[in-house]
Amino acid sequence: MNPLESLRLSWRSIRGHKLRSALTTLGIVIGIAAVIAFVTLGASLQAGIIGDISPDDRRNVYGWAADPDTEGGPLAGAQPVFTPDDLDSVASQPDVAAAYGYATIQTQAISNGNETVAQGNGLIATGPSYIREGRLAEGRQFERGDREAVVNPAAANQFEENVTIGDELTVTILGGERTTLEVVGITDTSEGQSPFEGFESSPRVYVPTDPYYVEQAAGLGIGGGSDGSGNDTGAGSENGTGTGDARFLAIIIEADSAAQSDIDAARESATAYLESEQSDASELLGDDLAVTFQTSTELLQQLQDVLALLRNFIVGIAAISLLVGSIGIANIMLVSVTERTREIGIMKAVGAQNRDVLGLFLTEAVILGVIGAILGTGLGLLGGYLGAQYIDLPLVYPLEYVALAIGVGVLVGILAGLYPAWRAARTDPIDALRYE
Amino acid sequence: MARETAVALENVRKTYRIGEPVHALDGVSLAVPRGSYTAIMGPSGSGKSTLMNLVGCLDTPTAGEVVVGGRPVGELEDRERTRLRGTEVGFVFQTFNLMPRLNALENVALPQLFQGIDRAERRERARDLLERVGLGDRAEHLPNELSGGQRQRVALARALVNDPAIVLADEPSGNLDTDTEADILDLFDEFHAAGTTMLVVTHERHVADRADRIVHLLDGTIERIEDLERGNDGGSAVDPGRGTETTPDADADSETGSPTGRREADSE
Numbered sequence: 001m002n003p004l005e006s007l008r009l010s011w012r013s014i015r016g017h018k019l020r021s022a023l024t025t026l027g028i029v030i031g032i033a034a035v036i037a038f039v040t041l042g043a044s045l046q047a048g049i050i051g052d053i054s055p056d057d058r059r060n061v062y063g064w065a066a067d068p069d070t071e072g073g074p075l076a077g078a079q080p081v082f083t084p085d086d087l088d089s090v091a092s093q094p095d096v097a098a099a100y101g102y103a104t105i106q107t108q109a110i111s112n113g114n115e116t117v118a119q120g121n122g123l124i125a126t127g128p129s130y131i132r133e134g135r136l137a138e139g140r141q142f143e144r145g146d147r148e149a150v151v152n153p154a155a156a157n158q159f160e161e162n163v164t165i166g167d168e169l170t171v172t173i174l175g176g177e178r179t180t181l182e183v184v185g186i187t188d189t190s191e192g193q194s195p196f197e198g199f200e201s202s203p204r205v206y207v208p209t210d211p212y213y214v215e216q217a218a219g220l221g222i223g224g225g226s227d228g229s230g231n232d233t234g235a236g237s238e239n240g241t242g243t244g245d246a247r248f249l250a251i252i253i254e255a256d257s258a259a260q261s262d263i264d265a266a267r268e269s270a271t272a273y274l275e276s277e278q279s280d281a282s283e284l285l286g287d288d289l290a291v292t293f294q295t296s297t298e299l300l301q302q303l304q305d306v307l308a309l310l311r312n313f314i315v316g317i318a319a320i321s322l323l324v325g326s327i328g329i330a331n332i333m334l335v336s337v338t339e340r341t342r343e344i345g346i347m348k349a350v351g352a353q354n355r356d357v358l359g360l361f362l363t364e365a366v367i368l369g370v371i372g373a374i375l376g377t378g379l380g381l382l383g384g385y386l387g388a389q390y391i392d393l394p395l396v397y398p399l400e401y402v403a404l405a406i407g408v409g410v411l412v413g414i415l416a417g418l419y420p421a422w423r424a425a426r427t428d429p430i431d432a433l434r435y436e
Numbered sequence: 437m438a439r440e441t442a443v444a445l446e447n448v449r450k451t452y453r454i455g456e457p458v459h460a461l462d463g464v465s466l467a468v469p470r471g472s473y474t475a476i477m478g479p480s481g482s483g484k485s486t487l488m489n490l491v492g493c494l495d496t497p498t499a500g501e502v503v504v505g506g507r508p509v510g511e512l513e514d515r516e517r518t519r520l521r522g523t524e525v526g527f528v529f530q531t532f533n534l535m536p537r538l539n540a541l542e543n544v545a546l547p548q549l550f551q552g553i554d555r556a557e558r559r560e561r562a563r564d565l566l567e568r569v570g571l572g573d574r575a576e577h578l579p580n581e582l583s584g585g586q587r588q589r590v591a592l593a594r595a596l597v598n599d600p601a602i603v604l605a606d607e608p609s610g611n612l613d614t615d616t617e618a619d620i621l622d623l624f625d626e627f628h629a630a631g632t633t634m635l636v637v638t639h640e641r642h643v644a645d646r647a648d649r650i651v652h653l654l655d656g657t658i659e660r661i662e663d664l665e666r667g668n669d670g671g672s673a674v675d676p677g678r679g680t681e682t683t684p685d686a687d688a689d690s691e692t693g694s695p696t697g698r699r700e701a702d703s704e
Contacts, residue, residue, distance in 0.1 A: 001549060001552065012537050012538070013537060016537045342533070343536070346533045346534075347535075347546070349494065349521065349533070350527065350546055350550065350594065351518060351519065351522015351523065351551060353515060353519075354515075356550055429494050430494050430495060433494075433533065
């Protein structure tokens with residue numbers, strides 16, 4: 001009997017028991033839907049995280065000095081070791097397009113005219129190109145040596161009267177000192193510009209390291225710029241070498257391009273310089289302090305690993321539900337074989353071969369499996385879509401999983417149908433015809 | 437009439453082991469010529485069903501030889517035996533045994549489906565046979581939309597679809613009322629007259645009377661063979677004899693009378 005005929009006959013008997021077939025299929029639908037939905041959500045979540053790394057961020061390499069055994073995210077256990085001279089020298093290394101320091105300056109408040117708003121980690125002192133041209137909604141980058149700042153929309157809009165280009169803000173540094181800055185640019189997003197800041201939205205004011213951080217360091221005797229990762233003060237007083245020799249907690253270098261080879265080259269030449277005798281940082285580096293350079297992508301890898309683990313875990317649970325679904329198919333097929341014993345007898349009496357009967361029942365199980373897989377895929381994609389909408393993620397459909405789901409549906413059908421179909425095939429026609 | 441043999445049993449023995457061995461058939465020899473009409477009679481347990489199963493290639497003999505369509509059933513592999521059953525044997529059952537979810541046409545075409553004959557050809561052949569059993573207008577009906585007599589006609593059409601060496605009917609009218617029974621048996625006569633070999637198992641005398649000869653089984657052996665062949669020596673000579681034979685079967689009166697008359701008219 002040709003497969004098309006099997007299909008026709010099997011489809012007929014599935015339609016003969018609509019409710020039963022539907023309920024049987026439901027087990028597979030739920031299993032596949034769960035797998036697809038979670039895989040879609042996982043992929044979307046991953047894409048969302050990677051999407052947070054802006055394209056111009058991809059050539060940046062973030063460095064800090066910490067005990068090599070320290071675990072954690074960016075700046076974990078970081079010590080201020082990089083002097084401005086180091087930064088200049090790193091910038092002139094081959095394969096390094098630019099290098100600048102990064103530090104946060106703790107503040108008490110920011111005032112715009114008469115209006116004052118309390119703000120903690122308000123100032124981010126760094127190099128001009130930290131804020132890329134493409135990220136500026138208005139104005140320009142700040143310049144080194146000038147009392148200028150770029151603010152993000154959250155910072156600009158926190159005053160009753162929004163901050164605009166050219167406004168002068170007064171910042172009260174932790175300790176009561178006041179300094180002024182002129183707003184020269186506003187960024188397009190309130191999210192962080194690099195993993196050092198974190199990616200969440202909050203008011204941020206970006207200023208040049210010189211003069212702000214340098215002054216700050218001079219005031220405290222050393223790089224007092226702190227992001228709260230601790231130890232700065234102790235390290236600072238120990239390592240203090242006087243005015244103008246501020247040490248930075250972090251360094252950002254730019255590779256020539258986002259290509260992995262360029263990034264590796266930049267990282268190597270910067271590390272080589274910093275670890276060599278020529279650098280100021282090397283005085284402090286040793287067994288318990290080493291420079292770490294990582295890209296945003298690498299920094300996020302850990303998070304992604306956790307996500308992948310979580311996803312696999314959920315998919316594992318969903319796979320168990322798929323197994324339960326396939327047992328459902330096997331069960332219903334066994335009932336069906338018993339119920340249709342007489343029909344099997346008739347078919348065999350009129351010349352059906354064992355393989356014809358086997359084929360019919362197997363086809364039926366596979367149809368149930370495939371229908372379940374298709375419906376489950378649809379439902380899963382819908383679920384993934386709704387979930388992604390709800391969490392506000394970019395939707396990514398892992399198409400290879402959809403193909404896999406259909407494949408699993410067929411496989412489940414075959415596995416679940418094999419034994420019942422075999423039982424049907426070896427039914428003795430004499431007994432079957434006598435069966436009531 | 438061509439005396440080529442459609443089915444031959446040669447000293448056939450079938451033994452079942454249910455605790456002690458039971459000889460369902462114990463040395464049965466019988467030749468069923470092509471184009472003949474044979475009835476098998478006997479009480480319950482006489483071996484009728486076993487004989488049916490053997491001739492129908494559903495079972496194999498313990499000893500002896502069963503030849504169907506020229507091929508020894510006992511020596512065939514399961515697959516070959518199934519094929520032989522599909523092409524050389526047509527079954528008509530007491531309980532009709534139609535596929536409930538297939539319509540009349542599809543039921544008739546079913547044996548050809550398993551022979552791999554293509555759909556269009558199958559349907560044409562099935563439609564043709566349905567016309568011949570008088571159900572041309574019921575082709576799309578499901579079995580549960582048909583009366584008992586109509587179902588048995590469908591079953592007969594199905595039995596004939598592969599043009600088998602023999603049609604095996606097991607109590608074909610057992611589930612039918614007398615009028616419908618007569619219609620079906622007339623139809624049997626019609627196909628027999630057209631050359632189909634018929635083997636009918638029954639315990640009702642008036643059904644068996646339609647045959648050329650009646651094989652009486654008792655305890656697994658042939659008790660006697662009663663020859664009702666009328667074709668050669670004329671109907672009138674046989675009719676009274678049959679009348680007396682029929683009497684013990686109580687109600688075998690006018691119903692059997694008229695169809696028999698018609699059958700004889702056909703055969704002459």
